[in-house]
Amino acid sequence: MFSGAQISLYPMTDDFVGVIMSALSALDPYRARLRIETDDVSTLLVGPPEILFPAMRDLFAAGARSGVHCTLSAAISRGCPGEPDDAICRSEHFSGPMPPMIERQQAAHAAVAKAPLTDVFSVAQFSLYVMGQGNHMDEIYGCIDFLKNSGTFEKSKHFCTKLNGDAGALFAVLEQAFCRFGPPEGHVTIDLTVSANSPSAR
Template sequence: MTNENAVEREAGAQFNLSVMSDDFAEVILSALDAVDAKKVWMKTDDVATAATGSIADVFDVVKAIYLNASKTGLHVEMSGNIVLGGCNTGEDENDKNEVRLNDETSRRISQKAGCRFSIYPLGETGYIEKITKSVEKLPDYGVEVSMVPFATRIDGEVNDIFEALEATFTEIQETSEHVVMPFTISCNSPSNR
């Protein structure tokens, strides 16, 4: 799924985790504490959480945080951006190996969700064709794909959704200096599609 180049390049994520419950703070803090983040630099403040590290490590940590919050059965939403190039801040302790510290635990959590995302290879001509080719591969990851205004929607298991997002990001970054992927993922929502 990921290639050697993806492991070596540093990515960054900034996201908000929203839990629709009175005990939202406890759920969010518990999800953050449950994740092994030693291979990324991570900081949480009153507005958002930011993480930097290899592409694989950033996706591993972001997915694990979301899954640990979502396993409560509460309506949980995460919105953010994953970026490559630009203004990442912080330092990671990535040892450049491909071991995903949270993968085994994340794979044991089964959670269905819906996700909307877009991906932008910045400063490129012909980017629409590049994006279209990547989006056409999404069903290969076991997710349902549909087009929605200004984005692509994918539905399925959270592990499959994040695998599809990472594969798309990884493919686009192979030939792009700067990439931005805004996303929103939601599970256990009381509303219908």
């Protein structure tokens, strides 16, 4: 199954090029497991979720540690019927049949409990889209249940859910939301914004 993301890092500073170039070294440990292509709007990361989410986390955390207000925007996708399969995307996440919702939620919580600490506080807002089936809202409501008990839930907003916490926990929650809701072989996407150091009150 093909999986990956189009991501952009936005440091709100005159030196945005410097912050981005410096943060990019955070991707180095993942480069052998990802296909990476950059243009003027976004950087494509192709690879399995267990590499993709830690790579996005470390890139974002590196940008946020500059101290400037910084956001990461990402369009994350798996199983799009229009995309070719790719060996680099092989993942532990999508083998076997889909367990019952309660088991998937428990497994998601267990995975989040093992998330590393980054000491970067951040706020995330995202929408989960499940395509190709009539009962897509059941999967979304099941995911929202998981989010509400994840320790990172801030509030429901129109069109999306807002989380906050350590970037380690946030990206672990996002990886679980992406992988465990919607069928294992289904077409699932996330529209994600992560923000740090905003001067606005939450």
